[in-house]
Amino acid sequence: MFHSPFPDVEVPDLSVYDYLFANLTDDEASRVALIDPSTGAETSYGVLKAQIDAFAGALAARGVAADTVVGLLCPNVPAFATVFHGVLRLGAAVTTFNSLYTAAEIQKQIEDAGATWFVTVSALLPNAAEATRACGIPTDHVIVLDGAEGHPNLRDLLGEQPTPPEVTIDPKTHLAVLPYSSGTTGTPKGVMLSHRNLVANVEQSRVNIDLRGSDRVLAVLPFFHIYGMTVLLNLALRQRASLVTMPRFDLEDFLSNIQEHRCTYLFIAPPIAVALAKHPVVDRYDISTVHSVFSGAAPLDGETAERAASRIHARMMQGYGLTETSPVTHAVPYTRDEIPVSSVGVALPNTVCKLVDPDSGAEITEFDDAGVTRPGELWIKGPQVMLGYLNRPDATAEAIDADGFFHTGDVATLSEGGWYTIVDRVKELIKYHGYQVPPAELEALLLSHPRVADVAVIGVLDDDGQEIPKAFVVSAGDAELTEDEVMEFVEERVAPYKKVRRVEFVDAIPKSSSGKILRKDLRAREVAT
Numbered sequence: 298m299f300h301s302p303f304p305d306v307e308v309p310d311l312s313v314y315d316y317l318f319a320n321l322t323d324d325e326a327s328r329v330a331l332i333d334p335s336t337g338a339e340t341s342y343g344v345l346k347a348q349i350d351a352f353a354g355a356l357a358a359r360g361v362a363a364d365t366v367v368g369l370l371c372p373n374v375p376a377f378a379t380v381f382h383g384v385l386r387l388g389a390a391v392t393t394f395n396s397l398y399t400a401a402e403i404q405k406q407i408e409d410a411g412a413t414w415f416v417t418v419s420a421l422l423p424n425a426a427e428a429t430r431a432c433g434i435p436t437d438h439v440i441v442l443d444g445a446e447g448h449p450n451l452r453d454l455l456g457e458q459p460t461p462p463e464v465t466i467d468p469k470t471h472l473a474v475l476p477y478s479s480g481t482t483g484t485p486k487g488v489m490l491s492h493r494n495l496v497a498n499v500e501q502s503r504v505n506i507d508l509r510g511s512d513r514v515l516a517v518l519p520f521f522h523i524y525g526m527t528v529l530l531n532l533a534l535r536q537r538a539s540l541v542t543m544p545r546f547d548l549e550d551f552l553s554n555i556q557e558h559r560c561t562y563l564f565i566a567p568p569i570a571v572a573l574a575k576h577p578v579v580d581r582y583d584i585s586t587v588h589s590v591f592s593g594a595a596p597l598d599g600e601t602a603e604r605a606a607s608r609i610h611a612r613m614m615q616g617y618g619l620t621e622t623s624p625v626t627h628a629v630p631y632t633r634d635e636i637p638v639s640s641v642g643v644a645l646p647n648t649v650c651k652l653v654d655p656d657s658g659a660e661i662t663e664f665d666d667a668g669v670t671r672p673g674e675l676w677i678k679g680p681q682v683m684l685g686y687l688n689r690p691d692a693t694a695e696a697i698d699a700d701g702f703f704h705t706g707d708v709a710t711l712s713e714g715g716w717y718t719i720v721d722r723v724k725e726l727i728k729y730h731g732y733q734v735p736p737a738e739l740e741a742l743l744l745s746h747p748r749v750a751d752v753a754v755i756g757v758l759d760d761d762g763q764e765i766p767k768a769f770v771v772s773a774g775d776a777e778l779t780e781d782e783v784m785e786f787v788e789e790r791v792a793p794y795k796k797v798r799r800v801e802f803v804d805a806i807p808k809s810s811s812g813k814i815l816r817k818d819l820r821a822r823e824v825a826t
């Protein structure tokens with residue numbers, strides 16, 4: 298077992314709302330919490346807190362209770378924070394959806410999560426309406442923040458001004474959010490994160506990540522994904538920093554927002570690091586206010602990171618974690634210059650790790666002459682580990698062992714200096730631009746195509762070293778099936794980031810005697826060709 302190099306921090310026994318907002322000082326209340334670059338509108342911490350209270354009160358008056366699950370399909374706009382924290386303040390839980398989801402994807406998650414209320418924006422209402430209708434959620438339970446005929450809207454709800462009810466939340470057991478993750482295998486499952494999970498992860502991250510109240514943070518990572526949720530909506534707000542919200546990524550908007558709002562701290566995923574390292578347009582903007590860039594959610598190669606860092610004269614650091622760990626378990630501490638940027642850093646306080654040989658199951662404890670361990674599957678124990686998967690005791694028992702260690706499915710090495718490097722993955726998961734693409738979901742979809750006899754989907758690397766989904770397809774009979782047909786079939790049915798981007802026709806899919814796809818064999822043959 299390897300402990301964090303940091304002493305444990307005490308995790309306050311508070312709900313997320315009490316932790317973040319209960320003790321707001323007058324000085325803090327006057328600071329800017331959120332900036333909407335499309336209008337220039339600023340929301341102070343004091344106003345944000347009042348809006349959260351009002352929103353919670355309005356929902357409670359309409360019957361939303363501590364066991365309600367509220368679906369939230371919304372891009373990064375300041376109102377996201379009001380809704381998210383308003384729901385949590387009531388003791389109700391939020392399940393977040395990717396803004397790019399199709400109606401069918403939304404419907405599936407609403408049903409699985411048992412959401413009975415829904416919050417969205419008018420731009421996303423077509424898909425949301427189709428999904429909520431199919432799930433039997435009435436229109437008066439579908440809030441459209443900026444307004445739509447027949448739906449409650451934010452302005453009216455905030456105007457009602459009822460006092461939010463007193464609720465008792467036991468942070469340890471009370472469900473706060475239900476993001477979805479496929480884990481090591483299969484299709485997406487609801488990840489049950491408690492108030493304590495979220496509070497703990499902010500307290501822990503604060504030790505490694507030196508985000509301050511004076512920072513202006515570009516909130517381009519989506520709040521609906523656990524990375525944006527914890528690091529932006531919770532950590533940055535806890536530190537009383539200012540968030541500049543961007544509803545979608547566009548490189549020029551990204552750069553011009555940094556320039557205009559003098560952003561100092563960026564949280565990104567690796568594709569943005571590639572752009573910062575290579576794209577000519579970066580030179581056309583003054584982004585010299587940026588002092589720190591923090592990347593996570595997918596592997597970042599060291600060379601790209603160093604190029605980006607020296608080009609924009611900022612520190613580049615990596616963090617690592619998973620939806621199931623709220624998400625941060627590792628981060629490069631701002632105090633440790635000697636840690637290479639290809640490393641994901643040291644374990645956060647209160648975080649215990651094991652490295653386990655995936656074949657033998659033996660724990661790895663020794664360092665070689667160069668001061669590095671052999672690669673092993675990373676297991677994690679700490680207050681940020683989820684309660685479990687919703688309604689899936691089987692999957693929960695597979696993911697969290699009897700000693701409380703969560704098995705990540707990622708393979709890492711540890712250096713004597715205490716830092717970890719992610720070197721491989723032993724799970725099915727593909728990451729495209731930091732988003733999860735579960736192969737099982739695409740395989741099931743492709744098998745529903747009448748001319749697909751068998752299929753396997755794995756991640757392969759594109760020219761920039763970024764992972765993309767590739768399908769190996771066995772076509773049925775002698776019918777002509779083209780690569781384009783396969784790609785279009787998927788594209789029409791899933792969010793764009795889940796698209797199959799390469800296709801190869803094969804005679805057979807390699808399988809074990811029990812019928813499991815031998816993904817390793819497919820990967821090996823990719824490397825060989």
Ligand code: AYL
Nearest residue numbers: 524593594595596616617618619620624625641707719
């Ligand atoms: P999920 N390097 C390599 N792989 C990574 C990294 C990284 N720095 N970060 C995440 N992953 C992969 O649930 C890894 O395979 O959560 C892991 O199992 O969408 C999977 O992504 C989890 O995907 C931060 C900043 C965590 C971001 C995150 C990302 C959470 C993504 C901590 O400080």
